[in-house]
Amino acid sequence: MNRNLALFMTMACVFSSTIQLPTQAFNSEPTAIGERATSLPLFDKEVQKKAQEITIKVFVVLPQNSQEINGSGFIVKRQQFQKGKPYVYLVLTNNHVLEDLVNPYQIQTPDGQIYKAYPHRKVDFKGNDLALLEFSSNKVYKVAELGDSSRLQEEQKVFVAGFSCEPSPCKSKLVFTSGVLAPMSFLLGGKTFIKGYGIGYDNNTTPGTSGGPVLDSMGKVVAVNGKGKNSKSPFANTENPYTFMNGDKPDENIEQLMRYFAWGIPIETYKTLISETQVKVDKPANHPSGSLTNADSGQKTGESTKTQASTPTSSSKSPEEQKTSPENLENWLCPLVGVVLLISCGFNAFLLWKLSRKNPAISQSNEIDLMYRNKDYPEDQLRADHSQRFREKETRKE
DSSP states (O other): OHHHHHHHHHHHHHHHHHHHHHHHHHOOSOOOTTOOOOSSOOOHHHHHHHHHHHEEEEEEEOTTTOOEEEEEEEEEEEEOSSTTSOEEEEEEEOHHHHHHSOSSEEEEOTTSOEEEEEEEOSSOOTTOSOEEEEEEESSOOOOOOBOOGGGOOTTOEEEEEEEEOOSSSOOOEEEEEEEEBOOHHHHHTTOOBGGGOOEEEOOOOOTTOTTOEEEOTTSOEEEEEEEOTTOOOSSTTSOOTTOBTTSOOOOHHHHHHHTTSEEEEEHHHHHHHHHHSOOOOOOGGGSTTTOSOOOTTOOOTTSOOOOOOOOOOOOOOOHHHHHTSHHHHHHHHHHHHHHHHHHHHHHHHHHHHHHHHHOHHHHHHHHHHHHHHOTTSOHHHHHHHHHHHHHHHHHHHO
C-alpha cells in the first residue's frame, strides 16, 4: 500500500510540474480578452468575433475637405521591449492601400482608439502586394492566428473582414462576409497572379476591405484580401491584373470565370518572406520623426488625434543590468523552483518506499486488521494471526 502511495505522489509531482512550469516560465506575453486556440470548426458568429478582434482600419483624413479614405489590415505581431513600456504592434495590409493613402497614416483599433502608424520597411516583399505598419499602445490587442493556406480545399468555407468605405462620402464600417473558395487548380493550374494573388473566393468584397483578413472556419487567417471581383486596371497602359507571375495570360473564357471571384494573397507568402527576414520592430524612440508615439490618450472614431512629442527611452542596458533585469530573472527562476519541487517530491516518495521495505510488518499488520473486521474469516486463523502479531511486537521490543 505504501509503495502505491509513493508511486502516486511521484506521478502527481511530475505531472503538476510539467503542467504549471510552461505556463509560468514561457507565457510572459499578456493574453488579450477572448484569445484562445482551437482545432475544431467554429460557428460563423465565433469567427466573426475573432475577425472583429484583429481587424484594423487604416485611414487618412484629407486636409482639403476633411474627408476620410481608408483600407484595412490586421495585427500580426506584438512586442514589448521593457515592462511598463508601450507595446509595439505590426499590422499587415496591402501595399496598394498605403500607396492610395498619404503618409502620415492613422489606424483605428477594435476598441475604437486611433493611433499614428508608420511604414515598416525592413521586409522585402519581392513585388507581392503586402506591406507592414507599426504603432504603439499601452493596451493589449489580440494578434491574429495565422493558418496554413496550403491546406485549403476547393469550395471550403471562408470569411472576409474589412472596413467598407462606400458610398461617397466614405462612412466606413466593419463588414464580415462568408463564401466558398474558387476551383483554383482549374483556374490557376498551379500558377499565381502578379503581385502574389493566388487564392480566390466568391465573397462579396467592397472598396476599403483591401488588406483585411481572409479567415477559415477555425478563425485562422489564411490570406490577405486585396482584389475585388471583376477587377480592372484604372490605367490603359498598366498590366492586366489577371496576368500570371511568369507573364502568361489565361484563356479569355477562363479569365471571365476568374473575374467572378475576389482574390487574396496566401498567408504562406507572408510567412515565407518574414522567415527569410528576421523581423524586429523598432523601439519607439528609434523611429524617425518620433515614431510610435503613444496615443493611448487618443480620441474615439471621428475625432482628430493630437500630435504628441516622443519621449526618449533610457539608453540600452549594460550586460550586468540585463542579467539582473526582471525579464531575465523570470526566465530562470520559475524553472529553478520547478526543479526544486521535483527533487523534494522524489525524495519524499523515496523515503516512503524505503520505509515500506524496512518494515514489512507494518503493511502486514494492516492487512490483519482488515481480516479481523471480516466476519467470514475462520476463528482459528484469527487466533493464529493474533499470536503471530504478538510475537512480532515482542521481537521488535527486544
